[in-house]
Amino acid sequence: QQPVQSPQAVILREGEDAVINCSSSKALYSVHWYRQKHGEAPVFLMILLKGGEQKGHDKISASFNEKKQQSSLYLTASQLSYSGTYFCGTSGGYQKVTFGTGTKLQVIP
Amino acid sequence: DTAVSQTPKYLVTQMGNDKSIKCEQNLGHDTMYWYKQDSKKFLKIMFSYNNKELIINETVPNRFSPKSPDKAHLNLHINSLELGDSAVYFCASSQEGLPNYGYTFGSGTRLTVV
Numbered sequence: 001q002q003p004v005q006s007p008q009a010v011i012l013r014e015g016e017d018a019v020i021n022c023s024s025s026k027a028l029y030s031v032h033w034y035r036q037k038h039g040e041a042p043v044f045l046m047i048l049l050k051g052g053e054q055k056g057h058d059k060i061s062a063s064f065n066e067k068k069q070q071s072s073l074y075l076t077a078s079q080l081s082y083s084g085t086y087f088c089g090t091s092g093g094y095q096k097v098t099f100g101t102g103t104k105l106q107v108i109p
Numbered sequence: 110d111t112a113v114s115q116t117p118k119y120l121v122t123q124m125g126n127d128k129s130i131k132c133e134q135n136l137g138h139d140t141m142y143w144y145k146q147d148s149k150k151f152l153k154i155m156f157s158y159n160n161k162e163l164i165i166n167e168t169v170p171n172r173f174s175p176k177s178p179d180k181a182h183l184n185l186h187i188n189s190l191e192l193g194d195s196a197v198y199f200c201a202s203s204q205e206g207l208p209n210y211g212y213t214f215g216s217g218t219r220l221t222v223v
Contacts, residue, residue, distance in 0.1 A: 002151070032211060041199060042152070044211030085150060089212075096165050097212070099144075099152040 001025050003090045003100040011106045012078045020073040020103045022088030031064050031071040032089035032097055035082075042087060045073075078107045112136050115200050115215035122190055123223055130185045130218045140164075141183040142201040142212065143175060152199070154170030158183055190222045 003024040012018055022031065030049050034042040046057065048064035048071060058063065059076040071090075075082055085104045089097040113134045122128055134141065140167060142165075143155040157165035158177040172188045197217045204210040 012129035030209060034212075036150075041216050042212075044213065047209065047211050049209065087152060095152055096157065098154070102150050 001097060003088055005086075005088060005097060005100040005103045006104060008101070008102065009104040009106075011108060012082075014080060014107055014109055016060060016107075018075045019086075020075075020086050020105070022071045022073070022090070022100050024069045024090045025045055026069065026090070026092050028064075028071075028090050028092060030091045030097075031062070032091075033062055033071075033073050034087045034099075035084045037084040067080065075105070078105075080085055080109065081106050083107045104109050113200055113202055113213050113215040115218050117218060119219050119221075121221045122221065123196075124190055124192060126190050127186070127188045128190060128220070129187070130198055130200075130220075132183045132185070132215055134181055134213070134215075136201040136202055136204075136213060138202035138204050138213070139180060140203045140205060141177065141180070142203075143183065143185050144182065144198075144199045144214075145150060146197045146199060146217070148196070156183075156185075169222060187220075190220075192222050195220055195222045 006021045032047050036042040062073045064071045078081040085102045088100040091097045115132050140159045142157045146152050155169045156175040160180045161177045174186045177183045199217045200215040201212040202211050
């Protein structure tokens with residue numbers, strides 16, 4: 001079953017922060033986050049493994065709450081380059097990653 | 110050097126035709142995948158190969174047949190194309206079969222069936 005992301009779409013002004021949530025109905029082993037710009041391939045951002053760790057690089061970070069079967073992606077001080085569609089991908093421990101419904105993020109000047 | 114390369118980038122064909130999409134990765138990864146992205150941007154897994162062995166075969170019509178001649182290549186052949194097959198097909202690879210590693214995606218093949 002496909003993980004559900006919220007919000008479906010968000011518009012930010014440069015410098016604003018955003019949170020994208022990913023919720024699964026299944027127990028999770030890992031959560032991936034990807035960003036896809038229009039007409040391009042999804043690009044891997046980070047992966048979080050079972051254990052509730054929080055990871056990040058630059059101004060993009062994420063958390064993983066395995067008990068709630070949820071993950072959140074945090075974008076701080078957004079830049080124009082952050083625009084795109086963000087996907088979470090979840091795995092229950094097998095070799096398959098199921099991608100979420102996507103969140104379209106637009107950063108405007 | 111392109112890490113995961115797909116050809117062709119665009120494919121326009123008539124219903125009923127047979128077509129192939131090729132994928133190659135030079136990352137030394139063990140596992141390769143085919144994903145389909147529909148018009149609503151939903152990314153759905155179709156197949157996965159680990160070191161030439163088929164390990165995931167989702168509910169995909171048997172008109173779709175993947176082939177992996179070696180662990181660096183994964184091709185997709187589609188018979189009797191239908192209008193509903195129109196989508197962007199992405200090849201991807203990862204370091205191992207376990208979902209501990211991120212995927213590297215190819216640039217995609219936009220298939221349009223008319």
